[in-house]
Amino acid sequence: MENFMSKYFWIVALFVTIPLTSFADISPDRNFKAKTTKIVGGVKSPPGSWPSTVALLSVPTINAVESGTATDPNTGVIIPASEANYQAQICGASLIAPNWVLTAAHCVVDSTTGVTIQPSVLTTLVGTSDLLSGGNRISIKRIIVHPNYSNITTDSDLALLELVSSTSVPTIGFADVDIPTGTLATVVGWGALDSAVSIFPSSLYEVDVPIVNRATCDAVYNSSGSTLFTGNMICAGYAAGGKDTCQADSGGPLMDFYKGNLVQVGITSWGVGCAQPGLYGVYTRLNNFKGWINSYITPSSGGGSFFFLLFPFSVLVLFNLFVKLQGGRDENSK
Amino acid sequence: MKIVSSIVLFFVTMFTLTACVPATSGYDSNSNSNSNSGSYRPVSKDFVIDEKWFLTELNNAPYQGPRITLEISKGNRVSGFSGCNRYFGSVDVLRNNQLRFESVASTRKLCIDRESNLLEKKYLGILREVTNFNKSNSHLKLYGSYGNLTFYKKSVR
Numbered sequence: 092m093e094n095f096m097s098k099y100f101w102i103v104a105l106f107v108t109i110p111l112t113s114f115a116d117i118s119p120d121r122n123f124k125a126k127t128t129k130i131v132g133g134v135k136s137p138p139g140s141w142p143s144t145v146a147l148l149s150v151p152t153i154n155a156v157e158s159g160t161a162t163d164p165n166t167g168v169i170i171p172a173s174e175a176n177y178q179a180q181i182c183g184a185s186l187i188a189p190n191w192v193l194t195a196a197h198c199v200v201d202s203t204t205g206v207t208i209q210p211s212v213l214t215t216l217v218g219t220s221d222l223l224s225g226g227n228r229i230s231i232k233r234i235i236v237h238p239n240y241s242n243i244t245t246d247s248d249l250a251l252l253e254l255v256s257s258t259s260v261p262t263i264g265f266a267d268v269d270i271p272t273g274t275l276a277t278v279v280g281w282g283a284l285d286s287a288v289s290i291f292p293s294s295l296y297e298v299d300v301p302i303v304n305r306a307t308c309d310a311v312y313n314s315s316g317s318t319l320f321t322g323n324m325i326c327a328g329y330a331a332g333g334k335d336t337c338q339a340d341s342g343g344p345l346m347d348f349y350k351g352n353l354v355q356v357g358i359t360s361w362g363v364g365c366a367q368p369g370l371y372g373v374y375t376r377l378n379n380f381k382g383w384i385n386s387y388i389t390p391s392s393g394g395g396s397f398f399f400l401l402f403p404f405s406v407l408v409l410f411n412l413f414v415k416l417q418g419g420r421d422e423n424s425k
Numbered sequence: 426m427k428i429v430s431s432i433v434l435f436f437v438t439m440f441t442l443t444a445c446v447p448a449t450s451g452y453d454s455n456s457n458s459n460s461n462s463g464s465y466r467p468v469s470k471d472f473v474i475d476e477k478w479f480l481t482e483l484n485n486a487p488y489q490g491p492r493i494t495l496e497i498s499k500g501n502r503v504s505g506f507s508g509c510n511r512y513f514g515s516v517d518v519l520r521n522n523q524l525r526f527e528s529v530a531s532t533r534k535l536c537i538d539r540e541s542n543l544l545e546k547k548y549l550g551i552l553r554e555v556t557n558f559n560k561s562n563s564h565l566k567l568y569g570s571y572g573n574l575t576f577y578k579k580s581v582r
Contacts, residue, residue, distance in 0.1 A: 149537045164540055181535045197532040202511050203492060243504050244513060245532060282533065288546050291535075312528055317502040317515040319530060338510075338542065339535035363514075363530045364549075373530070 131286055131366040132334030133298025138220050141279050143263040144295060145184040145192050146216040147199075147342060148228070152179035153214070177222040177293045183280045183343025185355055186217060187264070188388045189257035192231075194342035195358050195375065196240040196250040205242040207250075210234050215252065218260045220295035222281060230255045237383060239323075246321045248360045248375045251387055266349040269325075269378045270356045272304040276327060276347040278359060278372075282340030286365040291339060298334050300327040300345075302356075303371050311369060323379050325357050328371035335372045337365035345374045478505075478565050478576030483548065485573065490544045491536075495552075495565075495576055503529070508545045509536035512552075524558045524567070548574070 155161040156175040163170060170178060184194035192215055200207055210231040219226030232255045239247035270276060279297040284290040303326045312320035320326065327345065328335050336343070336359045345357030357374030364370065377384075480493035491508040497516055498504070503526060504513040514529035529552055536542045555569035565576045 152537050179537070181537060195532070195534075197511060198534055202506050202509070202532075203494075242511060245511060248532075282535070288542060312530070317500050319513060319515075319528060336533055338533050341533035341535075359533055361530050361532045363528055365533075370528070 131284065131298065131337050133296045135292070136220055136279060136295045136297045140220065141295065141297070141344075141346075142218065142261045143186040144220070144279050144344060145186050145194075146176065146180045146222060146226075146281060147182040147184050147194055148176060148179040148214050148216055149181055150179075150212055150214050173223060176216055176226070176228075177291075180216075180222055180281050180339060181213075182339065182341045183282075183359065184215065184252065185344040185358075186258065186260055186262045187355070187384070188262055189259070190254040191388050192217075192252040192254060193344075193355070193358065193384065194250055194252060195248045195360055196236045197242075197245060197248055197360070198342040199234050199250045199252070200236055200240065200242060202242065207234050207236050210252075213252075215254065217258050222293045227258065229258060235387060237380065244319070244321070245361050247323050247380070249358055249377075249380055249384075251384065253387075263344065263346065263353060263355050265377055265381055265384075266347070266354040266356055267378075267381070268349075269376070270302050270347050270349070272302050274302045274347055275299045276302055276345050276356060278327070278336050278340070278343060278345045278357075278374075280336055280340030280343035280359060282343075282359075283337040283365065286335075286337065286367070288338045288365065298336075300334055300372065301329065302327050308371060308373075311371065312373075320373065323376050324360065324373050325376045326371040326373045327357070328366075330369055332366045332368035332370065335362060335366035337362075477579045479579060480548070480574060481564075481577050482575035483544075483551075483572070485575075491538070491541050493544075493548055507531060507548050508541045510534050510545065512549060522557050522559060524555060526552055526555055529553050547572075 152161070153175045156170050156178050157172045159169055159172065161170045161178065162168060182194055182198035184192045184198075187193045199213065210233060213231055213234075215229050215231065216222070216226045217229055231252045233253040235251040235253070237247045237249050240249070241247065277297050277299050279295055281292060281295060284292055284296065305325075308320045308324070308326035311326075312318075325345075340359045341361075343359045344355040345359065346353055346355050348354070349356075356377055358377065360373050360375050362370060362372045476496070478495040480488050480495070482488055492506065493508050494505040496504050501515045501517065502513070503516045504511065506512075510532040512529055512531040515527045517525045517527060519525065529549060531545075531549060536545065551569060551572040551574055552567070554571040555567040555574075557568040559566045559568075563578050565578065567574045567576075
């Protein structure tokens, strides 16, 4: 009996390992990616490359487009309903648990009043990189803006969105340290493809940018007396410019591989223009906010990628225990 | 004794009066004396500290788009709402009605109204290139190579 169960142990082990290897396939192979010049220096993401990336949509705009009352301001032509998601996208976000989305606070706070907007005003689009097809809209139950967010300085620029229902779309986790200076991180979004902020794609785009050391960011943004770049921010990009996030990319994830796993290290927040030489893009420094995020993302509400990784091993351990106990019973029954 | 009292009174009076004069007088838009052009001076209380300015004209035409604001606070900090996003940076006020905005950054949200995107871009483009200003009690006019902006004042409460 024990031999029989041991065989099954390895079959089950193989069975639970396959999903893990398929998760690895989701991450793009950055060594073989063709480089062309798009999205202020980036490339179009292959479908399914960044499954945890979420689009934040304006509900009034969706309603206007889908009811046929929205018209193109230049031509007067009615915008087709199929473009509802594309027209309504205002920010990016990321799925960090089956029912929790992370975005920038400034995407969910009224810029004039500083008041958090009603959850019904926004919705999420998960499970697609194309705003013109696929994906599911999931409504927002609750918006939680970080208590230290400043509408004036944009410090602590992050917010959690609790969804009304969970999704099976893969989530993304966080690193437990700051990503070292010089590391090439990837940022994704549906933001403007040009620094003139005039061309917006319907497909998700990505660009690799190096993390810049803090002294350089300080020198760029804090040299004229006021502190724009705070300890809750990281900056990334090239001194020569040309590669950056832009309008509509806010809230999207800045990601890197850490200990073999894809993790989110920042949230697109602000910049001076887009992709300007010497003016790096600035991102929320997620490593400073893990405690706050985890205080909401409890295991009962998901747990993120880390939970996904641990779950199969927990099954293995329990199964092995069961096998041993069963073996013991068989011995006793003889 | 009377002479001594007069001298003491004179010095006390002078001391009191000089104590009332600020060490750094700040910008005086009407003063052209001591014009050491190019030297930076801090934004003074009589400029726009803790006042909120609302855009009323863009390139001499009445502005009727989404509300655009400009605020200047202590530490030369400038911030405001550019019709869709928040913007922030710093300002250097020079002599002779000269002024310069430094590193005017903005968040990267997209306006649903595409016209607002263009207006925001135009406004920030002008603001970043501002070189001169004129200020009255109720109005602030900024001039630069990309155009000019007129604001009216509202105190922050």
